[in-house]
Amino acid sequence: MTIEIQDKTDLEITSELLAEVPDTYQKNAGYFIWDFLMAIGKILAVFWANLQYLCNFFDITKLDYDDLVLFVYQRRGIVAKTETYATGKIKITSTGNVSIAKDDIFETSDGMQFKALETVTLTNSQTFNAQCLTAGAVGNVPVGTITVIPITKTNLVSITNVEAFEGGYDKESKESIIERYLDDLRNPITSGNVYHYLKWAKEVTGVGNAKIKPLWNGDNTVKVIICDSNNSTASQTLVDAVQEYIDPYELIEGVKVGWGCGNGQAPIGAYCTVASGTALTINVSAEIELMSGFTLADATANIEAKIEEYLKSTVFKDSYVSYAKIGAKILEADGVKDYDNLLVNNDNDNVAIVETSSSCEIAVKGTITITEAE
DSSP states (O other), rough: OOOOOOOOOHHHHHHHHHSEEESSSSSTSSSHHHHHHHHHHHHHHHHHHHHHHHHHHSSGGGGOOOHHHHHHHHOOOOOOOHHHHHHHEEEEESSSEEEEEEEEEETTTOOOEESSSSEEEOTTOOEEEEEEEEEEGGGGGOOTOOOESOOOOOTEEEEEEOOOBBBOOOOOHHHHHHHHHHHHHOOOOTOOOOOHHHHHHHOOOOOOEEEETTTBBBBTEEEEEEEEETTTTHHHHHHHHHHHHOOOOOOEEEEEETTTTSSSOOOOEEEEEEOOOOOEEEEEEEOOOOOOOHHHHHHHHHHHHHHHHHHHHHHHTTTTTTTHHHHHHHHSSSSSEEEEEETTTBBOEEEEBOOSSBOOOEEEEEEEEEEEOO
16 A cells, blocks of 8 residues: 655645535635634644655655665664765975975865875975865866965975875765665575675775675685776775775785684675776777767767766676667767767677676776767
8 A cells, every 4th residue: 555645735725624614604815714724724734744754754765865864774774875085195396395284275277175184294206195175076086187286385396196086985875875775675684695795895985886706716705896886996995995894804924814704794714805896998989970059079078978877887787888878878968969880899799798706897988989970
């Protein structure tokens, strides 16, 4: 039985109440009966709205974010993953010693700000640790993008990030929370079974999904292959965080001390290895016919976004990248009227996503080459 409470305003409720009053009474606006029932209608409208929201708990997809977070925590102990801040190193070019104070600000050319995490004195070509001021994936900037020095620093000539910043993740989406909640309900999670390892992996902030490979390297071995929350290959930092959570160890002279000892979530005797899925680069080229009012650059950017969206949907789900779906995504892109001569990885066929007993490929966007048809 489905309970559904329709929206009702105070006027609609008042009209229903007035309909139950005999016509021998004067029921027009301004008369006592109308004023009296309108007052009741206003109270009932608030009650009705609250009742309507309570009915949402029969379908958690209708809950707002905060109530959903509370709902899954109270019922299954599932903690929604919060946003994190990207971190990395910034290198200086200088003519002498440079003093960097903690919380000094540095920027990209488009105004994305980063702060120093330490107070240090540096010489030419040395680096310092920094963190993006904005939480989320937006802070994962590529190499060479942090170049602006908003404040004057003696002897400081220039700055840059010689490595991409990483570790910035958006807060967990409603869809992801609901998926984890339903997985917890539907899959029989018991001591150290496949579903348990999947649950543990997805509890770590930054993990989007995982593949579990039992007995991948003999008895009592488990491999957990992960992707990040952006459905891309996971950084080593994220891999290490999952390893630390499930089955931590300390590497001493090449020996994994504590591995398989039950110091994490995994039971004693289970030797868990965490790794990222391996990147399968997808390169696409095509000729397109532009719609009126669009430039080739605009259309190309839209095509790249559509292709990346499709590739993310294949991660740990599909066994190949579909040539036909790549074509469909090109047609979906704003500015594209038609396309021709489509090649995916220099071929006009599907691209296999290889999965073995110890590895799994993740399709990632490579070079997208779009030209305008003559």
